Amino acid sequence: xxxxxxxxxxxxxxxxxxxxxxxxxxxxxxxxxxxxxxxxxxxxxxxxxxxxxxxxxxxxxxxxxxxxxxxxxxxxxxxxxxxxxxxxxxxxxxxxxxxxxxxxxxxxxxxxxxxxxxxxxxxxxxxxxxxxxxxxxxxxxxxxxxxxxxxxxxxxxxxxxxxxxxxxxxxxxxxxxxxxxxxxxxxxxxxxxxxxxxxxxxxxxxxxxxxxxxxxxxxxxxxxxxxxxxxxxxxxxxxxxxxxxxxxxxxxxxxxxxxxxxxxxxxxxxxxxxxxxxxxxxxxxxxxxxxxxxx
Amino acid sequence: xxxxxxxxxxxxxxxxxxxxxxxxxxxxxxxxxxxxxxxxxxxxxxxxxxxxxxxxxxxxxxxxxxxxxxxxxxxxxxxxxxxxxxxxxxxxxxxxxxxxxxxxxxxxxxxxxxxxxxxxxxxxxxxxxxxxxxxxxxxxxxxxxxxxxxxxxxxxxxxxxxxxxxxxxxxxxxxxxxxxxxxxxxxxxxxxxxxxxxxxxxxxxxxxxxxxxxxxxxxxxxxxxxxxxxxxxxxxxxxxxxxxxxxxxxxxxxxxxxxxxxxxxxxxxxxxxxxxxxxxxxxxxxxxxxxxxxxxxxxxxxxxxxxxxxxxxxxxxxxxxxxxxxxxxxxxxxxxxxxxxxxxxxxxxxx
Numbered sequence: 001x002x003x004x005x006x007x008x009x010x011x012x013x014x015x016x017x018x019x020x021x022x023x024x025x026x027x028x029x030x031x032x033x034x035x036x037x038x039x040x041x042x043x044x045x046x047x048x049x050x051x052x053x054x055x056x057x058x059x060x061x062x063x064x065x066x067x068x069x070x071x072x073x074x075x076x077x078x079x080x081x082x083x084x085x086x087x088x089x090x091x092x093x094x095x096x097x098x099x100x101x102x103x104x105x106x107x108x109x110x111x112x113x114x115x116x117x118x119x120x121x122x123x124x125x126x127x128x129x130x131x132x133x134x135x136x137x138x139x140x141x142x143x144x145x146x147x148x149x150x151x152x153x154x155x156x157x158x159x160x161x162x163x164x165x166x167x168x169x170x171x172x173x174x175x176x177x178x179x180x181x182x183x184x185x186x187x188x189x190x191x192x193x194x195x196x197x198x199x200x201x202x203x204x205x206x207x208x209x210x211x212x213x214x215x216x217x218x219x220x221x222x223x224x225x226x227x228x229x230x231x232x233x234x235x236x237x238x239x240x241x242x243x244x245x246x247x248x249x250x251x252x253x254x255x256x257x258x259x260x261x262x263x264x265x266x267x268x269x270x271x272x273x274x275x276x277x278x279x280x281x282x283x284x285x286x287x288x289x290x291x292x293x294x295x
Numbered sequence: 296x297x298x299x300x301x302x303x304x305x306x307x308x309x310x311x312x313x314x315x316x317x318x319x320x321x322x323x324x325x326x327x328x329x330x331x332x333x334x335x336x337x338x339x340x341x342x343x344x345x346x347x348x349x350x351x352x353x354x355x356x357x358x359x360x361x362x363x364x365x366x367x368x369x370x371x372x373x374x375x376x377x378x379x380x381x382x383x384x385x386x387x388x389x390x391x392x393x394x395x396x397x398x399x400x401x402x403x404x405x406x407x408x409x410x411x412x413x414x415x416x417x418x419x420x421x422x423x424x425x426x427x428x429x430x431x432x433x434x435x436x437x438x439x440x441x442x443x444x445x446x447x448x449x450x451x452x453x454x455x456x457x458x459x460x461x462x463x464x465x466x467x468x469x470x471x472x473x474x475x476x477x478x479x480x481x482x483x484x485x486x487x488x489x490x491x492x493x494x495x496x497x498x499x500x501x502x503x504x505x506x507x508x509x510x511x512x513x514x515x516x517x518x519x520x521x522x523x524x525x526x527x528x529x530x531x532x533x534x535x536x537x538x539x540x541x542x543x544x545x546x547x548x549x550x551x552x553x554x555x556x557x558x559x560x561x562x563x564x565x566x567x568x569x570x571x572x573x574x575x576x577x578x579x580x581x582x583x584x585x586x587x588x589x590x591x592x593x594x595x596x597x598x599x600x601x602x603x604x605x606x607x608x609x610x611x612x613x614x615x616x617x618x619x620x621x622x623x624x625x626x627x628x629x630x631x632x633x634x635x636x637x638x639x640x641x642x643x644x645x646x
Binding site for chain 2: 035083086087090092093094096097098100101102103104105107108109110111112115116222225229233268269272273275276279280283
């Protein structure tokens, strides 16, 4: 039982990080109907940025986080301006292919700058150890949980109260109306990409703190897709619930089944199995809007 | 070939012909003679490159039918190639099947895998389908690794040298002939599949699936047919690839290959058989350029520069094509042909 609870708790913390990353994806999708395959590579860049700022530059954690966020903002603006804006109004495949191409370019940049090597920075993030009964919560998981919750709450506040947040929600609702009342859609798109980059980078630093930065961080993006499909692609709440469900079930399944399977690595394919099941039985996810099409 | 060429079709056979004029036939035979004479004066390295191009062309033809004509986007093509490749490799290596039996078996197995993973396409499209096919890729590769007793799992599996009749295809030149014959047949077949009833149904589904269904096109049947045909092509390509190396390993079907096949389709131009060939050849040439430039760059900049150059250059090429020439090289080719056909009256160019 302790083993099970332990898996559930670490899975929950992991799931919150997935949820954070998935939110970046959902925000872009809601605002501009772009499916951003490169979300996982924002995480990858984030993990390596965290390493660069914390280890070779040995900045304090808050400064490192600030610098990483600043880099993410620049990255988001550049991506939106040079790759997404020229393709506005193009068919779905074109835009998806651009984000795929973007993901390979980001992967290539990470290879060039950091040599695709494993870079560890355990223990540099502040350590807090918590023990509830027999279950110990690893400090990295706890920090991941806290930071993700803070980010999610901040985003919720942004969408509820700030002007740009309201503009983004309105754009998600109806682009033509938004443009006719004088809101610049391009600004909204740019902000949505910036937010996606920032949450991706923060997620990358958190995950890098747990397992170190390496090229496999990009695969978290694929897990984020499973999360959004499970929760419903256009629901932020769904992303959170989906993230927690996926994080917990993945951890539990891997914990119990990996010793039984010879090759192991179930945690890697688990999100895809979830994905296929969701796509077959409930294509619009738990909280997604069912799209009704007319000719 | 629109009007303006000065050649008019007088009967149905002329209207339907793929090669319409004596000159077309002449160009075809000239091309085939040059192609099949390649082993006489090219080095083994060049032949390897061309063999790889041929295999890529076969694979991209399949993806073109599935994505370019039927509009069902698949980023799991390398996974389906793995199904075909492994099936024929295992049949040859473990059960001692001859190569010419194992190849179609592999193709069929890939087709069935495509059929199964195509089932979600009946309910979902666009991004959701992309996710389902990405999932298909990873699930297929994982399953292959899990079936260690059959496929060798992570250790790989060595495959006997293929023989057809009494000929052992051990030399690069022999295998080159095999691949080129299959590539030419695959091209001819692909060109004709899209002109059949099924092909026209695929195009209708791509352009508007709801409208197609209302017109009486069975989405259930034709979407799955597209998946089946596309994956049969992938299976042939996958099994050619594994038999070429005489070794089967899941590393030969990386996820990025699935992406590059789609990239080839975009660079070449979707929904065009010629485009599929152009795209596969162009991206394979880019690959070779990168391989050649890699060591120079690695020495000059950093050891990892070669690996990153491959990723960045491919990504950039795809982005540049999507932004500046979304209809691909095929469209450029048509413009060039129209220019020469209409010269010197270029203002009559038909669009």
